[in-house]
Amino acid sequence: MKNKLWLLVALFSVTTQAATLAVADNIQLLAVDGKEVISQGWSSVDKVELSTGQHQVVVRFNGDVKRGSKSTIYTTRPYLFEIDLADADAEITLPRLTTESQAIAFFERGATWQLALDNGMVKPLVGVELQGDGFAAYSDIEALVTAYNSANGIVVEKGNAIDLQQVAVNVDNKTGKVEITGDALTQLKMWYTKASKEDKKAFKIWMAEKDFN
Template sequence: MNNKLWLLAALFSASTQAATLSVADNIQLLAVDGIEVKSQGWSAVDSVELSEGKHQVVVRFDGEVKRGSKSTIYTTRPYLFDIDLADRNAEITLPRLTTESQAKAFFERGATWQLALENGVTKPLVGVELQGDGFAAYSDIDAVISAYNRDNGIVMEQGNAVDLQQVSVNVDNETGKVEITGDALIQLKMWYTKASKEDKKAFKIWMAEKDFN
């Protein structure tokens, strides 16, 4: 039986519940919408209930494979996907990988992840392989995801991942002219996510001075 994680408020409400996203065998569900998915006791969480809209999901392959006559655990880097379930249940899947050499070759040449919908349709998933630094680089998966989102101008809006740069910046393909669109709040969020710590601190000071003047 699947173990379901209920991420209250951040992911869904009773009135907006749309579908269940699950992962196939040997796929570990790491995070949803920037929130780490933690194991329930000895059992890993392998499904979540998600509201309608786009969600940011992070998974990795973590399974037992053969190395010659012996078994070993092969684990990949985390992969981040933007998934919109609409109103259908779905499962993230991979081809069956049985040996270490097969798994290494599969991921080194560019893994083909898929989303299997309950109506029988299978769609390819285009994702990003997250890069961590140093030993135990992915022990704090929240920090890795936050860094990726910050560098790419992505924030969470009511539980959904929103690419602020895509929303608010348009480039004319013919002239190369850049046009800033969208409301002022969206623009502020975009530039804030791209600012350094020092710039954010200076901005907060400036904002406080403006609020009291």
């Protein structure tokens, strides 16, 4: 009985491993694993609890800076990061930016984002600046992330972002030889994420016909 109870406790502790991911002042948390982070009333969400493992996080700088003697709000495009979250709390940070000219220069030359861990370690974050088109291009953050993932063969499964292209394709850096890896299901997922709406529709029709023949 004691052994069974210990096993249940051990399983519960494994399945509930989690960590808090926070953002520093003037950093806005926009989306996690393809889902928009909805503000609570007038207060923006500045931290979320996530399971350990790989997560896709979208943030932007949105802060009060000085333009001469006056204050103004400076907002960047969204930045997307793939963060491997261990079983420890972490915070996405930036250097302190106090003036508009300072902020513009900082982001134009390539912003240095960092992940500050609970144990005192600080890691650099390499992200992608998402590009939108037209008026209100960034109003639908979920659509923007979906488009990026589709173009890059990335899916979010069980809360973890998976780059299917890295899983399914291996390129030899010396010879340039491309080797197809991964199982058939991984291959199907990768090509499905890259397909257009019309191709997906045609594929579903073809799949339904195959299943019933």
